Amino acid sequence: TRRGVPEAILAEGKTPAEVGSLAVTAVETAGRALVTRAEHAHRDAVEGAVANAHPEADVVVDERSRVVVVHALDFEPPALDATVGLVSAGTSDAVPLGEADAVASEMGADVRRVEDVGVASIARLLDRVDDLRACDVVVVAAGREGALPTVVAGLLDAPVIGLPVSTGYGHGGEGEAAMLGMLQSCTVLSAVNVDAGFVAGAQAGLIARRIDAARAE
Amino acid sequence: TRRGVPEAILAEGKTPAEVGSLAVTAVETAGRALVTRAEHAHRDAVEGAVANAHPEADVVVDERSRVVVVHALDFEPPALDATVGLVSAGTSDAVPLGEADAVASEMGADVRRVEDVGVASIARLLDRVDDLRACDVVVVAAGREGALPTVVAGLLDAPVIGLPVSTGYGHGGEGEAAMLGMLQSCTVLSAVNVDAGFVAGAQAGLIARRIDAARAE
Amino acid sequence: TRRGVPEAILAEGKTPAEVGSLAVTAVETAGRALVTRAEHAHRDAVEGAVANAHPEADVVVDERSRVVVVHALDFEPPALDATVGLVSAGTSDAVPLGEADAVASEMGADVRRVEDVGVASIARLLDRVDDLRACDVVVVAAGREGALPTVVAGLLDAPVIGLPVSTGYGHGGEGEAAMLGMLQSCTVLSAVNVDAGFVAGAQAGLIARRIDAARAE
Amino acid sequence: TRRGVPEAILAEGKTPAEVGSLAVTAVETAGRALVTRAEHAHRDAVEGAVANAHPEADVVVDERSRVVVVHALDFEPPALDATVGLVSAGTSDAVPLGEADAVASEMGADVRRVEDVGVASIARLLDRVDDLRACDVVVVAAGREGALPTVVAGLLDAPVIGLPVSTGYGHGGEGEAAMLGMLQSCTVLSAVNVDAGFVAGAQAGLIARRIDAARAE
Amino acid sequence: TRRGVPEAILAEGKTPAEVGSLAVTAVETAGRALVTRAEHAHRDAVEGAVANAHPEADVVVDERSRVVVVHALDFEPPALDATVGLVSAGTSDAVPLGEADAVASEMGADVRRVEDVGVASIARLLDRVDDLRACDVVVVAAGREGALPTVVAGLLDAPVIGLPVSTGYGHGGEGEAAMLGMLQSCTVLSAVNVDAGFVAGAQAGLIARRIDAARAE
Amino acid sequence: TRRGVPEAILAEGKTPAEVGSLAVTAVETAGRALVTRAEHAHRDAVEGAVANAHPEADVVVDERSRVVVVHALDFEPPALDATVGLVSAGTSDAVPLGEADAVASEMGADVRRVEDVGVASIARLLDRVDDLRACDVVVVAAGREGALPTVVAGLLDAPVIGLPVSTGYGHGGEGEAAMLGMLQSCTVLSAVNVDAGFVAGAQAGLIARRIDAARAE
Amino acid sequence: TRRGVPEAILAEGKTPAEVGSLAVTAVETAGRALVTRAEHAHRDAVEGAVANAHPEADVVVDERSRVVVVHALDFEPPALDATVGLVSAGTSDAVPLGEADAVASEMGADVRRVEDVGVASIARLLDRVDDLRACDVVVVAAGREGALPTVVAGLLDAPVIGLPVSTGYGHGGEGEAAMLGMLQSCTVLSAVNVDAGFVAGAQAGLIARRIDAARAE
Amino acid sequence: TRRGVPEAILAEGKTPAEVGSLAVTAVETAGRALVTRAEHAHRDAVEGAVANAHPEADVVVDERSRVVVVHALDFEPPALDATVGLVSAGTSDAVPLGEADAVASEMGADVRRVEDVGVASIARLLDRVDDLRACDVVVVAAGREGALPTVVAGLLDAPVIGLPVSTGYGHGGEGEAAMLGMLQSCTVLSAVNVDAGFVAGAQAGLIARRIDAARAE
Ligand SMILES: Nc1ncnc2c1ncn2[C@@H]1O[C@H](COP(=O)(O)O)[C@@H](O)[C@H]1O
Ligand SMILES: Nc1ncnc2c1ncn2[C@@H]1O[C@H](COP(=O)(O)O)[C@@H](O)[C@H]1O
Ligand SMILES: Nc1ncnc2c1ncn2[C@@H]1O[C@H](COP(=O)(O)O)[C@@H](O)[C@H]1O
Ligand SMILES: Nc1ncnc2c1ncn2[C@@H]1O[C@H](COP(=O)(O)O)[C@@H](O)[C@H]1O
Ligand SMILES: [Mg+2]
Ligand SMILES: [Mg+2]
Ligand SMILES: [Mg+2]
Ligand SMILES: [Mg+2]
Ligand SMILES: [Mg+2]
Ligand SMILES: [Mg+2]
Ligand SMILES: [Mg+2]
Ligand SMILES: [Mg+2]
CATH class of the missing domain: 3.30.110 (Translation Initiation Factor IF3)
Incomplete structure (x- = not known):
């Protein structure tokens, strides 16, 4: 490991x-x-x-x-004093979001999920902002046009990691639109590849480990 | 004409x-x-x-x-009983938005502009929603990730026409990210080509003409 | 809804x-x-x-x-005083055209279909122009080179929404040729993504709703 | 040569x-x-x-x-008993069309030009069909969505060579939309590369040479 | 028809x-x-x-x-006084070449096939040049790098139609390499889309019909 | 701000x-x-x-x-108790690396630079690993094939942000190879767009702010 | 042969x-x-x-x-006095590496394999450098970001042939990232197409044949 | 060095x-x-x-x-007992071919150039095959459709390195057609990036060094 x-x-x-x-x-x-x-x-x-x-x-x-x-019977899971937020636009983002959840949890982070808050209904997202303000780092999954990480990063102080999802169709529908949208984001964020929930969760976990260590100093 | x-x-x-x-x-x-x-x-x-x-x-x-x-001295400009909203994410959208304004105005529409309401600061957009609710059709220009038309269409009843702008840089920065984002939008809208402000304004003008005619019936 | x-x-x-x-x-x-x-x-x-x-x-x-x-038994479908035209180039456009039909009909529009009028036989299209002149807004579906919306928009006063269909093969055959053709159209129109019949129909429906409201004023 | x-x-x-x-x-x-x-x-x-x-x-x-x-003073230009038609959608197709004209003429073909008959105004094209029916082979230049060769090929018996022109802008505007449109054409035609007026005219010239030889048999 | x-x-x-x-x-x-x-x-x-x-x-x-x-029992197939050559690089070009054969034959052309003469063994091609010199128009099918039409066109006087085949693998292997190679050819030729054997054969047939008519004059 | x-x-x-x-x-x-x-x-x-x-x-x-x-005369720059490492493959990465440096420094981070350690000479990088082990978060800039962030992330515990640079030529030379390489990285990292030094530095700064806050708790 | x-x-x-x-x-x-x-x-x-x-x-x-x-019973396999090294980043490179092995072996080369030395753990590669220094030419297979050939070529005097493998996912995952990375390599090497193990092994074999002949002079 | x-x-x-x-x-x-x-x-x-x-x-x-x-005055250039062939399709390949010449010569190879033997006139190439048969390794530069390396590799025993040149225009004209053609080649060869004459020459030089060493054993 x-x-x-x-x-x-x-x-x-x-x-x-x-x-x-x-x-x-x-x-x-x-x-x-x-x-x-x-x-x-x-x-x-x-x-x-x-x-x-x-x-x-x-x-x-x-x-x-x-x-x-x-x-294993004797496996002692790590526990970090740091919170990872996991946000999704819709139900079809569940697979990569669940991968991110699994790996961040296994790394010991305290995981908080905020789901189904896509930009088509901005009010649903605004209702959940306080939950997200408590997180140390936030992974935001979104397919189609992938705009959610941009909007979330505009509302939070914590670093945001964009996770594009391959849930579109037609031109740009294999996640390219979402991927490009996150790379072009007009708010500061970094991104991982399409459907790379494992990578997004692990990157959030690495940040959580640093923060946990800092808290422990 | x-x-x-x-x-x-x-x-x-x-x-x-x-x-x-x-x-x-x-x-x-x-x-x-x-x-x-x-x-x-x-x-x-x-x-x-x-x-x-x-x-x-x-x-x-x-x-x-x-x-x-x-x-020309004797040109009689048309005047329609219909309002076209023109929305932009930022100042760099001014050229295509101005083209859309010119053509819609020349077609006789009543044009209302709402500028600098990009998705990075969602509150600025929410402050202007009432202005937009009064429009019959709305053109929304946005570069970078081009998310603004999606968010606007989620807030309005009127038809929205997305206008992608070539103001990004790097991967997808010639307007492709914005173009693909509008084609993949998770709210209903149609789109025109990158920087095609003239086309967006004229399409809005055609819709305004139909509405004006309906009002006159 | x-x-x-x-x-x-x-x-x-x-x-x-x-x-x-x-x-x-x-x-x-x-x-x-x-x-x-x-x-x-x-x-x-x-x-x-x-x-x-x-x-x-x-x-x-x-x-x-x-x-x-x-x-549902007690569902009261809306009825609009506005007509949506639906045009297709060939039989392979039936799926997206049918989606557009369903959603526009559900929104209450009066739907009129003009099928199998592809640009390879321009006379068949010219025979049907009068039918189309009666529509308030027209969705035009076309695959392969996707030229039909351009030609239709050159013949009508109403706004046209291009609907590219993934019915080609080889280079550009997943609907890219049709999609790009509509974005490059030398007549004014807006477009939706490849095979997005639902979106095209809904956008036409939104325009029909505005026109219906204007007629009712 | x-x-x-x-x-x-x-x-x-x-x-x-x-x-x-x-x-x-x-x-x-x-x-x-x-x-x-x-x-x-x-x-x-x-x-x-x-x-x-x-x-x-x-x-x-x-x-x-x-x-x-x-x-050169003593150069004896060839003269073929065969006619090459050259069609263009608009004035911006003049450079490649002129190249095609030059090479076909130099090969000895009788060249007939039909210009400014783009698909946005289909009537202008229909007015000129009789001129084209007299040609043995026809080169059709078109930019933007490049639909003209498809329509022309649907009206004629002679072979048609599509010549895409780089006169668009935005997504697909370097001639890709026109190129793909001709490759996807729903009427039979072959094509040359973007702006390759020389190649289109020469290919037409090669066909004209065969027809001239056949007439001479 | x-x-x-x-x-x-x-x-x-x-x-x-x-x-x-x-x-x-x-x-x-x-x-x-x-x-x-x-x-x-x-x-x-x-x-x-x-x-x-x-x-x-x-x-x-x-x-x-x-x-x-x-x-049908009473169908009278046409017969043209004109020869179409059909050339292939390898056995995997058989499907599109067979389509070209069927349509050109149905149009009445005299079809002559020269197969398995790919550019990897240039001598095999040179052995068959005389057969090809007797043709009025030649369709050349090739996959992988698609170089065969270029070489053939450099050896013949007749017009050549390139037919790219989707027989590669990896980067450019769906026929793009062959397609682009034919569009970039340094000898004069026109091309059809990937695997479009029907179109290539029909275009050859249209040329054959003109030549047949010229012979009959 | x-x-x-x-x-x-x-x-x-x-x-x-x-x-x-x-x-x-x-x-x-x-x-x-x-x-x-x-x-x-x-x-x-x-x-x-x-x-x-x-x-x-x-x-x-x-x-x-x-x-x-x-x-401004009275501007009080922030000072964070957190270190941002900035690594580059070669001298041509200086512009985006300098942007990252400026923004991270302005956000108050302690910036440490390790330059000219491209993967072509792996020994030079290994000599500097100890410097990097002291950092809380590391931005790695690399052009051409963009392999450096992958190698660095394999050597460190801290989170790594990949910054692709447009310093190649030919196929993939506008930074696409580097960008794709970072998205495909076989070690965990997140990335920003080509030449987006500002974004990379700011994302590192956001992480540094969280760590600083944690240290201060 | x-x-x-x-x-x-x-x-x-x-x-x-x-x-x-x-x-x-x-x-x-x-x-x-x-x-x-x-x-x-x-x-x-x-x-x-x-x-x-x-x-x-x-x-x-x-x-x-x-x-x-x-x-065949009486087939006499060739034997060359020359060594081909075959390197892979991970287990998923086994198919193309095995193809390269088979063809180089059949050509008579002495084949030496060094597997599972991907750049994520650079120490594993450094441990095997001496084995590779004994080779006359080295094929290096790598998927994902395809960085391994660059690093290997920086450590050796022998010519290196890069073999990209289609083992990624998402954006660039069909081997494009690896392919582009090898074409952009900042150390000298040549490359073959994605998954073209046969070609890489045969090219190495051709070089081995020349070296064997030189040794025999 | x-x-x-x-x-x-x-x-x-x-x-x-x-x-x-x-x-x-x-x-x-x-x-x-x-x-x-x-x-x-x-x-x-x-x-x-x-x-x-x-x-x-x-x-x-x-x-x-x-x-x-x-x-420098006292620089002692190396001299290898090995020959590098440099082949080009046309005059526009001179820049990358000259780069390959310079680097291979500086590495000490005996360089032999065979120019202007493009595939459009196959006879010119066949006239020069004997010159090429004397080379230990051959770099072949070609633009447009880039078919020359394939044909050369079919005629020689020595390893061939393809060097695509950016001398086309239109679709695929920045060297992509040539690059893809070499990657898809139906004869065995490896390739370098578009216009990468330096890399091609250096790779040939590395092979020449091995052969020289083998001759010296
Ligand atoms: N769902 C996932 N998304 C992205 N990367 C993953 C995923 N699952 C595993 N990985 C990565 O892929 C590697 C395993 O690849 P492999 O050796 O092909 O099984 C692991 O070490 C992880 O780094
Ligand atoms: N045929 C269709 N074409 C395009 N969009 C559709 C189609 N059918 C449904 N949608 C859209 O996709 C959404 C449903 O996505 P999902 O939640 O994955 O079922 C709906 O709200 C529609 O906006
Ligand atoms: N306008 C043109 N369009 C396409 N091909 C051309 C054109 N002009 C010249 N050519 C071709 O390019 C070759 C000249 O290339 P170059 O040797 O670079 O001058 C000629 O032999 C023609 O085959
Ligand atoms: N695994 C492979 N990778 C790349 N090329 C191959 C492979 N196997 C065979 N080939 C090539 O493909 C040719 C066979 O193609 P085909 O005629 O379709 O069987 C052979 O002559 C080889 O040059
Ligand atoms: Mg979204
Ligand atoms: Mg925006
Ligand atoms: Mg059509
Ligand atoms: Mg046109
Ligand atoms: Mg071939
Ligand atoms: Mg690098
Ligand atoms: Mg690798
Ligand atoms: Mg060439």
Whole structure:
């Protein structure tokens, strides 16, 4: 676990058996496993392989975001004195937002989610600003035109990380519009690649670790 | 003047002499001339050529938007009972917004401008919503990530026309991010090409003409 | 239903069960549901879920455009005194044109369709111009080179909304050629994204609502 | 002169002196020179160099299309019994159309021009169809959305060669929209690259040569 | 059959039943049907539908190019006094080359094929040049870098039509490299879109018709 | 100064007079001005305008990075207990790195620069790792293939912000290769747009402010 | 076998039967067959067809890289006095690296593999530099940001061939980031197309053949 | 001079004074300087600065390729027993070919040039094949469709390095067509970026060094 970032196993493009076996190895070498983009067959394979090799280990599946987290019996999760906000425009941002949640949580951050506050109905977002003001760093996921991180960054003091999501269609619909929108943002923010929820959550986790350390000084 | 849309002379890529002579011809055949993207030399040439051929004609130059409008002495401008709103995110949107203003005004619409209300400071936009609620159709210009039309369309009942502006830099900075953002907008709107202020204003003018006619029925 | 635009459920990428349940919720909260890009399984699921929860509701399926509309027993559809024209180049434009039809109709507009008048046989289009002259606003769908909206806008006084369709192949065949053609159009028009029939129809509906209101003044 | 196609000297990117000297060499080796995209300085240099080396040679400059043609005193131009039609949408297509004219004429074809018949005013085109029906092959130049070749090909029996022109602006404005439109054309035609008037005219000339030979059989 | 070009039915994206029924209609209205990109199920459906409705009609299936041609009993195919050459770089060009063959043959041209003469082994091409010199117009199909049309056009007097094929992989492998190569060709030629064998063959057919008419004068 | 980020004046595309007057206004309203991408004429204009209006103000010009900073006599710069590292691959990264330096410094961060440690000579980078280990957040600028941020992030615990620079040539040379490389990075990092030194420095400054606040708790 | 490069059969897009029959033909005409991108069905078909036609031939299947090599009983493989290094960033580069291995080995080179030395952990690479210093030419495969060839070329004297791999996701993830990164490399190297392991290995083999010949002089 | 490759000074984008001073430093530290893309002012500045600081040094300017080479009085150029072939399609490839020549020569290779053998006249190339057969490695420069390296590699045993040149126009004319063509080549070769003559020559030089060493063993 370099930099406190858990090694993740990207299930997409791997067979269920491969993923199951990689998960067991991760539990043995690092005390835990984090599997992303897991289809049903991948989840079953992880549950089966872990149950077999380490029946006492703890397996948590998040259906919506397709993430599986496994902890060895004696794994001691870190706990940081720092809060990561996770914001989404709509329900279709759930997969990358859930990946960001999983990795930031595994890094020990206190995670706070604010969902379904897309820019089409700006009032819903304004209602939740106070929740976000309490966060040390905020990841904002948005598809289509990807405008939400710009608006959020204009309302907060904390650093914002934009997470473009591939939920459009037609011209620019594979997340390019959202990606370009975040790179062109007229408020200060940095961004990760399309659907890279793992990266966004880990970058937020790295910032949270620094803040936690500063608080502990 | 097909559909009430004045024939415009795009000065860019033409010599001052050519533009001057085209303007005189337009005044003679259509009663008026509308010149866009005019540099100083183009403006001087138009003023000179018109002063020479039609000393009594009226020439109005808009420095900021680089538009020149010429009316023959006896030109009777149309007047519509319909309002076109023109919204911009920032000062760099002035050229295309001014083109839209000129053409919509020439078509007879009552034009109302709401400027500098970019999404980075959402409060400034909310302060002006009432002004916009009075419009029959609204053109919204925005560069960078081009998010403003989406937010405006979420606040209004009137149809919105997105006008992407080429004011970014780096990846997607020639207006592509703004263009794609408007095409992917999660609120209903239609769009015109990058920097096509003339087209946006004329489309708004066509809608205003229909509404004016309906009011007159 | 913001701005009179019915919330649509995009079936693509959702399971039949999800779509069925979203449709029931929509009927309960908004009095109606509009489902687009519905495969057979989606249609069956909607019919089943609605029959179960609201046996008296009215379900209409349009096979060709893959749209399903559900009205609660007591839903009172709006009726506008305004006409939306819908034009298509060929039979492969039927899906987006049907989406535009459904949403404009649901918004209360009087819809008039003129189909199969592509620019390859210009005479067929000229035969139908009088039908189109009676419309307040016209949506024109075209794939391949997408030239039809330009030609139509050159023949009419009403505003035209271009709707590019992804029916080409090879270089530019996913609708890019049609999309770019409409953005570059040498007659005034605005456009929506590739295959965005819902957006085109809704934008036409918003214009129709303004015209209806003006007629009623 | 391979295939009867005169070697052309593309002045763009060359110094006037280079172009002048290349022109003299061409006159000496091939009996003639054809210079395209010549600025004033290039034209002067060609006139000067030819006047010096071959005072009796014939130099013809076409201001509008920036083409210079030089014939040695004893050059015997070919004459074909075949007609090439050259169609343009607007005045900004003059440079590539003029290049096509020069090369087809030099190859001996009988050239017939039909200009300013863009698709925005379809009636102007229909008025000229009879002129075009007399041609053996037709080159159609168009910028912006490039729809004209499609419409022309739908009206004629002769083969059509599309010539996209870089006269747009914004997204797709360097001729990509026109290029893609011609490749996606829903009527049968072939195309050349953006602004490649020389190539379009030469391809038409090659077809004219075959037809002339067939007539002579 | 406009311009002598048979209306083709593109099977791709249609159900077998639809294609079968379209084929029967074509036979009834035009005396023949030409189906391209037909999978096995499409071919079976066409054979079945035709056998049922017009048992005496003639159905020819070309396995390699996935083309089906149906002639009514009394259909009188045209015959032109003109030769179309069809050249391919490799075996993977067979589908578009076969489409070009079918349409040019149906238009009545005398078709001559020269296959597997890609530029990697230039000697194989040089061996076949005499065969090609006898053609009135030549279609050259090539994938990967698409260089073959350039080389062929440098060896022949006849007009050449480039047909890019989508047989590459990686960067530029969907036919873009071949398409761009033909547009940039340093010998004179025109081109059609990627995999547009039908268009290339029909354009060759249109030229052949003109030459046939000229021979008959 | 939202979020402690100084409003910056982008000189590019503005006249010297405009920039001078904007700088004076900024000094009057915010106590300071930060001008980026200033040519000589812009710098002279700022110095002149400030000298005139506020002769006692402090003007600092950084030739290499084309940044000008103006402080009013009574401006009290913030000071943070947090360190921002700034790393560059080569000398051509100086402009964006200098922008990042200026804004992070103006936000009060302690800035540490490590320059000319591109991946072509990995040893030079390894020699400087200890300097970087002392930083709370690190901005890494790199052009060409943009690999440096990936390597740096693999060596440090602190969060890394990638800053792609437009210093390549040929295919991907406007910074696209560097931009894509950072988005695809196989170590965790976030990125800003090409040449967006201001944004990178400000994002680092926002993180530094949070850490400073945490240290102060 | 031109230039000593074995003709390869690309199984992708061919039926198992076709591949089996092509392999038998290759064994008969060239003494060996090299099949790439073979799925299980392709491998079975090759084994079956060869077992049937040439039971004494030698068939070697490499599961990981999906390559099958067949040698006729009397095939005498070449042996070169030259070493080709093959380097990979991670396990997902195995397919193209294995193709490169197969073809370089078949050309007779002495192949040395150094795997899993991606730039995220630079120390792992530095540990293996001595192994690479012994090679005459080195192929370096890398996906994601594709930085590894640049770093390797900075450490070695031998020529380096970059092999981009399509193992990213999101923006630039089909190997474009890696491809562009190698073309922009700030150390000297040449590159092949995305996933073109066969080409990279063959180019290395051609260099090895020249070096072997030089050693033999 | 890493790997024997001389550090080159790219004059483009630098002031004459900077280039002059960099050249003097290079002569002092490495015994020589290699300046590419030098305009007249750059050349004058180099000549002046060197004449001043090291009057005895040797300065060679190549007008056509805009390269300047400076050798200190006591610089001992390397000499390799290996031949690099340099092939070009046309005169406009002279700049990158000259860069390749300069760097390969400075690395000590024996350079042989074969120019103006573009694929439009295949016979000219075939006449020169014997010259090329004597080379150990061959760089092939080509613009437009960039087909020449493919054809050359089909005729030779030696490794070929493709060098795409930005000499087209229109769609794909900035060297993309040539670049993609080389990446898609149906004969084995590797490539460098557009106009990267320096890189191509240096890669050939690295191969020549290996061969020279092998000959010396
Ligand atoms: N959902 C995800 N999004 C982005 N990166 C991921 C994701 N899951 C895993 N990764 C990264 O990909 C690496 C695993 O790649 P692989 O070796 O192909 O399984 C991990 O070390 C993570 O850095
Ligand atoms: N066929 C369609 N084309 C374009 N937009 C649509 C379509 N159907 C639904 N939408 C829009 O997409 C939204 C639904 O997205 P979702 O929440 O993913 O179901 C609706 O509110 C509409 O604004
Ligand atoms: N205006 C033009 N458009 C397209 N191709 C041209 C044009 N003028 C010249 N050419 C072609 O470019 C070649 C000249 O290129 P160059 O050797 O650079 O002068 C000629 O042989 C023609 O094939
Ligand atoms: N894995 C591979 N990667 C790149 N090129 C390949 C590969 N396998 C085969 N080839 C090339 O593709 C040609 C075969 O193409 P085909 O005729 O379609 O089988 C061979 O001659 C090789 O030059
Ligand atoms: Mg959004
Ligand atoms: Mg904006
Ligand atoms: Mg159309
Ligand atoms: Mg046009
Ligand atoms: Mg080829
Ligand atoms: Mg770098
Ligand atoms: Mg890598
Ligand atoms: Mg070439």
